[in-house]
Amino acid sequence: MAEKAILLDMEKCIACRACQVACKQWNELPGEKTTFFAAAGGYQNPIGLSPSTYNLIKFYEVEEQNKLRWLFRSHRCMQCVDPACVKACPVTPVKAMTRDENTGAIHVNRELCIGCGACREYCPFTIPVIDTQAEKSTKCTFCFDRLGNGLMPACAKACPTNCLVFGDRDQILEMAHQAEERLKMKGRHPVIYGEKELSTGTKKIFVLPEALDYYPDLPKNPKVSEDLGLFHQLLKPFGTLTLTASLVGLVLGKIRDAKERNEVKVGKEEKS
Amino acid sequence: MGARRDLTDAPNNIGLSPKWSWCWPVNRRIIYNRASCDLQGNPYAPQKWVIKWNAEEKKWTGDVPDGAAPPGAAYSFIMRTEGHARLFGFGLADGPFPEHYEPLESPVKNLMSSQQNNPTIKIWAGEMNMVGTPDKFPIIATTYRVTEHWQAGQMTRNNPWLVELMPDMFVEMSNSLAKAKGVKNGDKVRISTARGHIVAYAVVTNRFKPFKLNGKAYEQIGLPWHFGFKGLAKGDSANSLTPHVGDANTNIPEYKAFLCDVVKEVG
Numbered sequence: 036m037a038e039k040a041i042l043l044d045m046e047k048c049i050a051c052r053a054c055q056v057a058c059k060q061w062n063e064l065p066g067e068k069t070t071f072f073a074a075a076g077g078y079q080n081p082i083g084l085s086p087s088t089y090n091l092i093k094f095y096e097v098e099e100q101n102k103l104r105w106l107f108r109s110h111r112c113m114q115c116v117d118p119a120c121v122k123a124c125p126v127t128p129v130k131a132m133t134r135d136e137n138t139g140a141i142h143v144n145r146e147l148c149i150g151c152g153a154c155r156e157y158c159p160f161t162i163p164v165i166d167t168q169a170e171k172s173t174k175c176t177f178c179f180d181r182l183g184n185g186l187m188p189a190c191a192k193a194c195p196t197n198c199l200v201f202g203d204r205d206q207i208l209e210m211a212h213q214a215e216e217r218l219k220m221k222g223r224h225p226v227i228y229g230e231k232e233l234s235t236g237t238k239k240i241f242v243l244p245e246a247l248d249y250y251p252d253l254p255k256n257p258k259v260s261e262d263l264g265l266f267h268q269l270l271k272p273f274g275t276l277t278l279t280a281s282l283v284g285l286v287l288g289k290i291r292d293a294k295e296r297n298e299v300k301v302g303k304e305e306k307s
Numbered sequence: 308m309g310a311r312r313d314l315t316d317a318p319n320n321i322g323l324s325p326k327w328s329w330c331w332p333v334n335r336r337i338i339y340n341r342a343s344c345d346l347q348g349n350p351y352a353p354q355k356w357v358i359k360w361n362a363e364e365k366k367w368t369g370d371v372p373d374g375a376a377p378p379g380a381a382y383s384f385i386m387r388t389e390g391h392a393r394l395f396g397f398g399l400a401d402g403p404f405p406e407h408y409e410p411l412e413s414p415v416k417n418l419m420s421s422q423q424n425n426p427t428i429k430i431w432a433g434e435m436n437m438v439g440t441p442d443k444f445p446i447i448a449t450t451y452r453v454t455e456h457w458q459a460g461q462m463t464r465n466n467p468w469l470v471e472l473m474p475d476m477f478v479e480m481s482n483s484l485a486k487a488k489g490v491k492n493g494d495k496v497r498i499s500t501a502r503g504h505i506v507a508y509a510v511v512t513n514r515f516k517p518f519k520l521n522g523k524a525y526e527q528i529g530l531p532w533h534f535g536f537k538g539l540a541k542g543d544s545a546n547s548l549t550p551h552v553g554d555a556n557t558n559i560p561e562y563k564a565f566l567c568d569v570v571k572e573v574g
Contacts, residue, residue, distance in 0.1 A: 051454045056468045066467030071475035071493070071508045080472050098513045105514065 038116070038139055039182065039238060040204035041191055043109055044214045046223070046244040047198035050078065050092050050107040057193035058090040061178065084110065086166035086173040090190055097249055106249055109190075109199075112162045112175035113229060114141055114238035119259040120154035120163060132163075132172065139238070140177035148172050159233060159257035177238070207240050214242040232257050319356050319369040335371040341383040342392070348378030400427040401555035410564035411552045412501075414441040415520045428561075429553035436551045439501030444566035446484070447518070447527040448498070450545045456533035464538040476534040476542025478507040480569065481515040484526040488569055495572040498528065498548060500565060505543035506572050528569060532562075 059066065064087040069080045077094040084091055095106040118141045124132035131147035132154045134140070143154075143163070150170030155163040163174040178188035186192070191201040200210060211227050218225035228241035247255050313326035323336045330336055337343075340358045344350050348360025348367070358369035360378050367375065374385040382390025394403045407419040411430065417423045430436070455473040456463040463469045478496055490496055492511045497504055507530065517524040534542030545562075552561035 049454075052472055055472070059468050066469075066471040069471050069474045071473075071477050071510075077510070077512070080474065096513055103513055 036138055036182075038204040039177075040114075040202065040207040040240055041188060041238065042200040042202070042207045042210050042214070042240050042242070044198050044200070044211075044242045045106070045108055046214070046218060046225075046242070047196045048092070048107045048109070049196055049198075050094065051195065052092050053193040053195060054109060054190035054199060055088075055090050055092055057189040058175070059087070061181065061189035062089060062176070064088065084162065084164050084174075086164055086169070086171075089173065089175040093250075093252070095249055104245065104249070106243075106245060108241070108243070108250055108253070110252070111239070112141070112177075113160055113232075114175070114177050115159075115233055116235040116237060117233065119157045119159060119263055123153040123157035123263055125151060125153055135177075135179040135183070138177070138179045138182040140179035140182060142176035142179050143172045143174065145169075145171050157260055157263050159259050160254065204238060204240075211240045211242050218242070218244050228253065233259065317369055319358070321355050321357065323370055325371075333371055335373060337370050338373060339383050339385070339392075340370045340373050341367075344378065346379045399556045401425065410561055411550055412439050412444070412566040413564070414445060414447065414525050414566065415523075418521060425555055427555035429555075429558055431551040431553075435502060437501035438550070439566045441566060444500060444568050445525070446567050446569055447525055448500070448530060448548065448565050448567040449527065450530050450532050450549065450562045452533060453531050456531070458533070459535055459544075460533040460538060460540070464533065464535070464540045467539065470540040473531075473533075474540050476505070476507040476545075477510050477531065478569070479510045479512055479515055479529040481517055481526060482511055482513065483517055484515075484528070484569070485509065485511040487526075488571060490569075490571050497570050497572045498530070498567050499570075500548045500550075500567045502550065503547035505545065505547050507543060528567065 058064070067081045067085065067087055069082075071080070077096055079092065079094045081088055081091065090109060090111040093108045093110045095104075095108070097104045097106065118132075118134065120132045121130055121134055121141060124130040126132075126147050126149060129144070129147060131144050131149065133142065133144050135142060148171045150165050150167070150172060152163075152165045152172070154172050154174075155161060155165060163172045165171070166173050178186070178190075181188060187201040188199075191199040194200075200207065202210075208230055211230065215225045215227055223244045224246050226241075226243045226245075226247055228243055228247070229237040229239050243250060247253060312328065314324050315326055317323040317325050317336075325334055325336065337357055343352070343357040344359060348362075350356035350359050356369060358367050358372055360366075361368050365377065373383065374381055384390050384392050387393065406425075407417065408425040409415065409417045409423055411424055411428070413423075453473055455469045478498055480490070480496075485491070488496075490509045490511065492509060494509045495506055496509045497506050515527060515529065517526050519525075530545040530548070532545050534540070535544050548565070548567060549560070549562045550565050553559065554561070
């Protein structure tokens, strides 16, 4: 399968949030209990990504020189071409944060995941959310279970305005540049985000109608933490021995955590 | 059935696609289509013609003709005795010519005419339909809908995924009104009209600005419809506020413009 990508032509987004609902429907994620405009302000709900929200439309209301802009952005896993989360995942021999060979989708194998949070720690966009109850990392799966069956991701399928377009990455990049031209003609200041970021780019290709300053939560120059490389260089000569040792350490840590939790539980039961 | 669909266009190439699906009646796409031609059967707009008379074959081409009479033999509006379109139909209270009237509840005098309201509107009488005045209710209110909910919300306000997105009844207002009323984003606010009052969460936004009408600034608030007292997501209904006014011809209610007052809800 050629490398796939999703175009996010955000000028075409009307913030209907059909993608947000379609994501929950396909992934069988429950609706969250929310209150209106609690912390996020504006129409955005829920407040952030969570174990039951992999895709979130963010709203940006900007006014300058009496000109009002209401900008929207889909916030979720960028599906890096060279994903730091997969490198960071300590689970061996098969990684829990894994790149699906057939579709190229980066997703969490829930059976293997130990919920350690290394993927979130090293994610240049801080996307994966750890479900502390289930002890699993959660994020957008790029719908690998749809792609593998010849279907497009649920979000792209649901999008009514062609803001989200699924296709081969080279074609999607071409479309992104066409969209950039279209926006320039309209006097906007488009930014293509995801083509060259992190040098190899991502598989979510944003075309943002205005400069990155308008999207303060999107890193201007995303970087993979340097200690990830260091970690790997150091590990190389020691090979699996070190990995095994660190894994043993992690497992021991987990057992200790679990014990502590049990003790707390017992303590609670006694009280009640 | 889907496989039978054919996007091939009619000879006029204006996107009629007569083989895509059948269109009642006789697969005609455009009603009274002969009205697009002069009395010789030549289209008024040759570059985007709907239908035209083929003199050699003595028949119409393009869309299926509405009444197959040759050019000049019958007028186009075949469902009318006289064969012509009507600007002013029978039995309608309001005429076809443009005129501006203020809503029943308005903070200003009609600047366009000495007649303040449309004299032919239907106003339901009674205690449930009191009319407010700008001295008591100085703020303009309007109602609208959100994408996430449908009608009164029986289906959508019981769907957890949609309730997550739009969980509560809210009222949108400008920064200047919020400041004047001491309201912050997310505060509970009481909105009252001559007919009733409701409570909703305040959304203070730059998308709302005071209007300048006849030199004076007037504030406006916006309320979604959809909410009610039952379901997964509950909230007060904007219907408690709106006036019962029907437009002159069809009785479509005047829910888009009325007067209210706003105070911060205590407790």
